[in-house]
Amino acid sequence: MTATESAESHSSDARETAASTSRGNKLIRLNEQDNVLICCQSIRSGEVLYFNEIQLRIRKPIEVGHKIALIPISAGQRIVRFGVPIGSATRAIEAGEHVHTQNLRGDYMLTHNRDNTTAESNRN
Amino acid sequence: MKGYLRNDGRIGIRNTILVAYLVECAHHVSRLIVDRSSRADVHLIGFPGCFPNDYSLRMMQNLCTHPNVGAVVLISLGCEGFNRSVLQKTISDSGRPVETLVIQNEGGTQSTIEAGLNHVRALLEKMDQVPMVDVTVSDLVIGTICGGSDGVSGISANPAVGRCFDRLIEDGAICIFEETGELIGCESSMAARATTRELGSEIEAAVSKAALYYETLGYGSFAPGNAEGGLTTLEEKSIGAYSKSGSSAINGLIKPGDIPPGKGLYLLDIVPDGEPQFGFPNISDNAEIVELIASGAHLILFTTGRGSVVGSAISPVIKICSNTQTYQRLADDMDVNAGSVLDGTATIDQVGDEIYENILHLTNGGQSRSEALGHREFILTYKRFEPIGPACLPGR
Numbered sequence: 193m194t195a196t197e198s199a200e201s202h203s204s205d206a207r208e209t210a211a212s213t214s215r216g217n218k219l220i221r222l223n224e225q226d227n228v229l230i231c232c233q234s235i236r237s238g239e240v241l242y243f244n245e246i247q248l249r250i251r252k253p254i255e256v257g258h259k260i261a262l263i264p265i266s267a268g269q270r271i272v273r274f275g276v277p278i279g280s281a282t283r284a285i286e287a288g289e290h291v292h293t294q295n296l297r298g299d300y301m302l303t304h305n306r307d308n309t310t311a312e313s314n315r316n
Numbered sequence: 317m318k319g320y321l322r323n324d325g326r327i328g329i330r331n332t333i334l335v336a337y338l339v340e341c342a343h344h345v346s347r348l349i350v351d352r353s354s355r356a357d358v359h360l361i362g363f364p365g366c367f368p369n370d371y372s373l374r375m376m377q378n379l380c381t382h383p384n385v386g387a388v389v390l391i392s393l394g395c396e397g398f399n400r401s402v403l404q405k406t407i408s409d410s411g412r413p414v415e416t417l418v419i420q421n422e423g424g425t426q427s428t429i430e431a432g433l434n435h436v437r438a439l440l441e442k443m444d445q446v447p448m449v450d451v452t453v454s455d456l457v458i459g460t461i462c463g464g465s466d467g468v469s470g471i472s473a474n475p476a477v478g479r480c481f482d483r484l485i486e487d488g489a490i491c492i493f494e495e496t497g498e499l500i501g502c503e504s505s506m507a508a509r510a511t512t513r514e515l516g517s518e519i520e521a522a523v524s525k526a527a528l529y530y531e532t533l534g535y536g537s538f539a540p541g542n543a544e545g546g547l548t549t550l551e552e553k554s555i556g557a558y559s560k561s562g563s564s565a566i567n568g569l570i571k572p573g574d575i576p577p578g579k580g581l582y583l584l585d586i587v588p589d590g591e592p593q594f595g596f597p598n599i600s601d602n603a604e605i606v607e608l609i610a611s612g613a614h615l616i617l618f619t620t621g622r623g624s625v626v627g628s629a630i631s632p633v634i635k636i637c638s639n640t641q642t643y644q645r646l647a648d649d650m651d652v653n654a655g656s657v658l659d660g661t662a663t664i665d666q667v668g669d670e671i672y673e674n675i676l677h678l679t680n681g682g683q684s685r686s687e688a689l690g691h692r693e694f695i696l697t698y699k700r701f702e703p704i705g706p707a708c709l710p711g712r
Contacts, residue, residue: 257467
C-alpha cells in the first residue's frame, strides 16, 4: 500500500479505533492510556497510517503482534499497553516507530534472544 | 456425552493404557511395547532419573491413576531408585489393573517386550469392560497453557480461553491456569480476585517466589520466538498470558499433583520451593501440560501465536491460534483460529464459544488435531515442593 492509498483509506483507519477490532484495521489501541498501538495486519515500510487524527509514518516493515509508538516517547518513560506499564523506553522514540527490544526494556527481568547462549551473557 | 467410570469413582473421557518406564534405561523397551501394540490408546510415559524424588513419584502416582487412564504396565530395569512397589500399590488401590515387568528379571529386552505386549493385549480386553456413564461439563477438569505466544496472543486467543473458562466455571467445571513465572506483574490483580485475603497473600507470595527463582537462573520464562512475535518484555507477556484465566474468582492455589477439591478456578504454582536446585522450573511446555494433567486435567486448552504442534500423553490438547497467518501456515495442527478476532470476523465471545464446542466434541469422543496426528509428548523431571498451606484452599 502506498502512502497515497493509505491516505485514501484514512477514513476507515481513522474512525475504527480503540479496543474493539473491526475489519481491516491494521493497528489497534487496547486501552485509552496506551502510548503504543498493536499491529494486527502486516504493515509495509513507507506506509502512512492514521489513528484518530494522528498521522503515523511507518519506516520499516511491521509484523503482526508488534508495537509502534502512537506519540513521541522520551527516554525513561513507561511504555503502556493494556493500560499498564510493560517496561521503560531506553531512548527517545518517535511516533510511528517500532517499539521493541532496541528501545524498550522490562522493569522486571530481562528477556533474551538466541545470541545469549548462557545465563551469564543474558545478565550483561 | 459418555465417559469411563473408574473403580475409584472418577470419570475419564479417554480409556488409555499407560506403559511407564521408571528409569531411562527402561525407556527403549517401553517405547517398543507401545509402538508394536499399534494402538492409539496405548501411551508412553516415564521418569528418566535413577535417583529417587518425592515429586516425581507423586506425579507418576497421579498420572497412573488419572481418570483418562484405565490400566498401567510399569517397566523397571531393576536397579533404579524409583519406588516401583509404592507406585504399583497406588495404582492397584485405585482399582486399576497394573502389571510390573523388571527387565533384569524378565531376561532382557526381547523377552520384556514380548511380556509387555501380552500384558497390553490382556489389559485391552479388561478395558472393554469399563462401564460408561453420562458425563456433563461439571465432571470436567480443564487446564490451560500458552506456548509460543506472540504480541496478539493476549488480544485474541488468551482472552477467548478466558471467556470459555468463565462459561465452564458457570457450568460447574474445574478450571486450572498456571505458570506463576509468566504472571509476574499480575500478582496484585490476582490477589484481588482471590476468594479470601489469605489466599490473595499466598498468590502474591507464589509470584514473588517465581520471580526470585527465574532471577537466580538468569532467564525469565521468555523464549526468543516470543520477541519475534512482537512481545518485548516479561511483564508484557504476563499480562497477555493472564487473560487466559478469565474473570471468575480464584478459588485456590494448588501445586502439581494437587487435585482441586471443588468447582471453580485454580492457579497452579509450578515453581519449586526452596533454593533452586534442579534447574528451570519446567524445561518446556510439555512439562507444564504433564503437571496440569497430574492435577486432574481431562483436556488442555493450548494457545499459541508462533505455532506449537505438541499434544500430550493421557489428555488431549486443543490448539487455539492467536493469528490467521500462523493458523493458515500450520492449518493441520490448529483447532481454533482466534485470529478471526483481529480480522474482524468474530468476537472474543464467539471464539470462546467455539472453544467450548470443541471441548464438548472431544468429550464426546472426537479428536483434537494434535491427538489425531499422534502427538503424545511427555516429559517429567526432578523438582521439590512443600505441601500447600491451609490458606491456599479456603473452600475446603
